[in-house]
Amino acid sequence: MAFSKDGHWVWDFWLADDGERYHLYYLHAPTSLGDPQLRHRNARIGHAISGDLVEWEDLGEVLSAGDAGDIDSSATWTGSVVRGDDGLWRMFYTGSRFLSPSEITNVETIGVAVSDDLHTWRKDPRLQLQADPAWYEILPDGTWHEEAWRDPWVFRDSAGEGWHMLVTARARGARSRRDTDRGVVGHARSADLLHWTVQPPLSSPGGGFAHLEVPQTVRLGGRDLLLFSCDAAHLAGDRVGAAGGVWLADAESATGPFDLTGAYLLTPESLYAGRIVEDRSGTPRLIAFENGGTDGGFLGRITDPLDIATDGAEPRAVLYVQERNPA
Template structure:
């Protein structure tokens, strides 16, 4: 296991590369809470750096919840980091606000923070909530949360910025309503809500931690859905969840993404996978160590695992630790 903390659980993460150093931003919560399920209500964003994606120097907390009544009043959740044309780093992250200490009901909203050095971050005043024209929200009363999280930022060939999110469709297909939310921006500040990039009914109650990446000239969408949140036929047949990959003909995000055709890369033992390119050009997957064979939560981020394309055009993952020149 590559990155762990002795007294904190570590799970979802994202990555930025400044050209010299790999930067890891990760969710963590104290093990003193006792129950690992409570980590979601107490998540902070930490920062670590590495030159080889294996040995990490931890720098502690860089983003934490706001005031109790704010959009991120309970916890700061998963996001992504991109650099704008002005050289400023932008972190788009999930703000979580739980409405009761005794229920899992919560509202998720995307926030933004900026930094000049990837170490010190300043929250911005504008937030990006789910648009009820297309997305299920808490007042619909059909799901325990208002799902609008895990923003992944992608820039297309025209310079337009796209935000891809974990969301649920409205109207949806009951449990089987997981879709990829979508918003666009010309400048990373002003965002326009768009209809979902995928359709409900693909077998996922949620499509989490989306990443759109180009690996060796081929485009692929990575996302996660655990066994407990599969839906439709997948759920009925007792299929396992994990990290999924969907090869794409283009990264232009035109047309509907067929998430039903995604192929599973891992079981639930690894989750929230991120494809990262090393200094030598090798592509590897980092993921958090999710559960053991008994379903017990583990915590910590894996060593790099090699990614490659199979002859049939599918993305494959080696479980052997990569020897990388990161």
């Protein structure tokens, strides 16, 4: 059964695994808002648990927006959860601050909340990580409607030398708002999960994406890949007019560089913000939120785990990793 919440839209999500149960953290906003687009200004983080990624027990809201002037004064957006060497769980999330009730101008900052048990979370105000204008577009540049710095995906360095964070970001250097092909994978590093240093992006602009949302590094079929989402409305360059959805891009390693020019679709845009998680058998499964129904309306619920075939077969009842045609 797909995960849904009565009276609410549910969309972006991330998961943590304590070895016995999966913990689902999800964005939600009340359908009483009327317009699904208003959900972004009113997003809060909820929590559900499951033993099998199918049957979920909803535990309600765990992280809310902050006070006026806080990095999350408007909404709490997408993130990820890891466990540090000190045994504490940390939820890195996006703080959203809309500057006007009538415009989409928005500043995004990465914050963190800490938990002993994955149930009760307390924000740690010491982390307020922002885009570094040395490499990334910021709102005063006037070339985009938001300061894009969101969807932190945190993972341990393979050599045990600290932690990496991937971020939805835009490269600096656009000449105007029509120069949309600036989406990149932002990057930051930390030795202790508290003190972070922003690094140059792990991809180059010009890959055909105005943004690369909810990035995740994965390994499928013996190769490193970048999983991300981009809708048709935010495709750029030579991709304008093509279909959007959940994408895959080849990578030299979990920390890139990522080949965005060769990125290819994994799912259509009816599914979005996909995450790959291993089930209890160790099999990678795809979970996404249902972005639209047959009537064109926003559904706002999360799928059951979906199979992924990596043999290049034509899609049947399962989703698949599409093999690229030889050059």
